Amino acid sequence: MSTIDWVVLILTLLLIVLYGVYKSRGIKNIDGYLLGNQSLPWYHVGLSVMATQASAITFLSAPGLAYSSGMSFVQFYFGLPLAMIVLCITFVPIFHKLRVFTAYEFLEQRFDIRTRGLTAFLFLIQRGVSTGISIFAPALIIASILHINLTTTTLLIGSVVVIYTTYGGTKAVSHTQMLQMSIIFGALLVAGILVVQLLPADIGLYKALHIAGKSGKTNAIDFTFDLNNQYTVWTGIIGGFFLQLSYFGTDQSQVGRYLTGSSIKESRLGLLMNGLLKIPMQFCILLIGVLVFVYYQYHSPPIFFNQTELDKLKQSEYSSSYDALEQKHLLLTNEKKVTINRLTAAIDAGNQSTIDATKIAIKHSDDKLNDIRSEVIALIKKNNPEAETNDNNYIFLSFVKSTFPKGLIGLLIAVIFLASMGSTASALNSLASTSTVDIYKRFINKNSTEQQDLFWSRILTLFWGIFSIAIALFASKLGNLLEAVNILGSLFYGTILGIFIVAFYMKKIGGKAVFYAAILTEVFIFVIWKMDLIAFLWLNVIGCVFVMLLAFLIEMLGRKKSHSSE
Structure with a gap:
């Protein structure tokens, strides 16, 4: 990179970190550290929710995925708007009225301590590993640019996020995310315009899309009902709905974002904003990948992008x-x-x-x-x-480095860093929230003071940061990072969602039944995944439905047994 690119990159990152530290000064208790005193407006909540989901993986892998296999991945998000509506009607008012720090506190009130502990444990494992993958993505960029050791860059990038998140908690996360998303939207617009400008003079956007279509890259919609096809309309609407409902409704990294809303109305508006903007945003990111494909029809692409x-x-x-x-x-x-x-x-x-x-x-x-x-x-x-022989994650990066003007390369790389920082910071904050509230305060020190809670929240943020960095060091073996994160989520989210659905709607089922149903379901999901029997998005549906059915059967058997013993 040129000196100008380095200046743009460093100044952008420095602005974000200093802004987050400044906005989060004066935190005195766990309410301020984990919930930001529940004071944020709807647009702030909406941008924070979007920034949490839009990690660096989105901006690295999605264009590469579109370049290789077309626009079909956009169908993954088709269930999102419906999930946002369900959340606004059901989850948001319950969590706000109960004034909980984490989603899992509700489960103890509804079921028992075992169910709360199991669900929190499943979340901690899944989110801890996926956060490591999110840290690895931008480390990949800097290692490729400087041709230095990937381990060094992973440690460096992870440490920057851990430091400001440990200091500022959710206020640092939320305030920096609003600024991050503003920069990201602007940079993506510039990148899209520039890609079109780089095409031959007689090839405009319309003709470029025509060429991409003839090459099979504009396959955004697929109505075939194929259980083994990862990306179809039905997979997205049904499987995606369950995944998004579980992610936004039961994953503390997202629940923690909309719990910062100043009221139920503000939280709802923030989620609806996310539901309206996410699909167009993802479509535009994939479209950039398709345009990069068209560019390389008129220019020689690298044989291998790494x-x-x-x-x-x-x-x-x-x-x-x-x-x-x-x-x-x-x-x-x-x-x-x-x-x-x-x-x-x-x-x-x-x-x-x-x-x-x-x-x-x-x-x-x-x-x-x-x-x-x-x-x-x-x-x-x-x-x-x-x-590493999967170079999907390097496609967009290689294109940017070889074609974009000085200054803009630094800005685009800063965008990928910002996305990583936003999603990673949210994840670390949610891991600390769950560890502090659901483990430390519930099992280790039930009578802790506010100062002890704040101290351990920061210590546990640091611990999960170190854990995630350790996972990041092994993430290069996972292939396309965007798919890896979603597959990992699908192994756990269906089960977790099933527990919450039973809690909300199946009032006669007790904690013992749902606890054993969740364990059996999780074992079954892993067996299906290992045998590669079905597209991964359907694991979310299967997990949720199995928890509900097994919990119902176990509850019925338990009642029959108790009646027969009388």
Whole structure:
């Protein structure tokens, strides 16, 4: 990066940290540290909720996912608006009226201490691991840019977030997130405009989308009902609804955000704002990835987007083999450019027969290019069996570094940092809230003072920060980070949601039944996942439904047994 990029990056990050510390000064008790004294307006709540969900993984992996497989991932969010409505009607008023610090306090009032402890434990494991993945994403960026050790950058980035979150608690998180999202929205708009400007002079947005469509990249909607297809309308609406309902309704990282609202109305408006803006925002991020794909139809893309691994290969005994493959790749991409130009001319002329013929030729070229890429990956694995061969997360980063002007590169990288800081800070704050309120205050020191609670909230924030950084050091083995986070959530969210649904709507079921139902369901979910029997989003539906059914059956069996013994 240039000096100007470094100045933009450092100043942007410094502004955020100092702003958060300034806004969170004067915290004296656990209410201020964990809930921000419940004083925030709706737009503040809405931006905070969005920033918590939109991690660096969103801005790294989503464009790469669209580049590789098209726009279908947007369907993942189709259940979100419906989930927001259900939350506003059910969850928000209950949590506000009970004046709880965490969602899991309610479960003890409804069931028993075991159910509260189990649900809090499931949350802590899932959120602790996924936070580690969120820390790893921006570390990947800085390591790639500076060509330095990934471990060093992971420790550095994780430490920055841990420091200001440990100091300022939820007030630091919420205030910085509002500023972060403002910068992110502005930078994404600039990035989208710039990608279009970088296309050939005769290729505007409309024609670029036409070319992407002919290449199968604008497949945003798929109405087929296929349980093994990860992204369809039905998977998104049904499976996505259950995932989003569980995430926003039972995950403390989100519950903690809308509990900071000054009233039920402010919290509801914040959630509805998120429901309205999230799908368009995600669509635009994926669209940028599709436009990057179109750009590389007219320019030679890298054979492999992880430049660090390519550099290692070039310096190895396999360098001559790689050079030969690179020459083949260049020749094929030049041939493909000619075909793409024919397709563009056919689209302008409305010549359907030529369009169909060039689509077949492009498909043939892509197959050959994929074969060359596979050979390069095989060489990378030969040279280093431990090498990361999934370069999906590097696609957008590689494009930005090679094409964007000075200053804007630093701003776009700052955006990815800001997204990571926002989601990571929320997660650490929620992990500390749950550990303090549901574990420390409930099991370890029931008569703790406000000063002790505040002290242990900060200590536990620090502990979870260290835990998450440790997880981040192993995150490179997880492939596409966006999918990895959602798969991890799907292993737990269905069970957790099922517990809350039973609590809210199945009034005759007791704590013992739901406790054992949750354990059995979680075992079943892991078995299904390991056997790879179904698309991961459906695990949220299965988990929720199984908890409800098993809890009902166990409760009925328990009642029959008690009646027969009388």
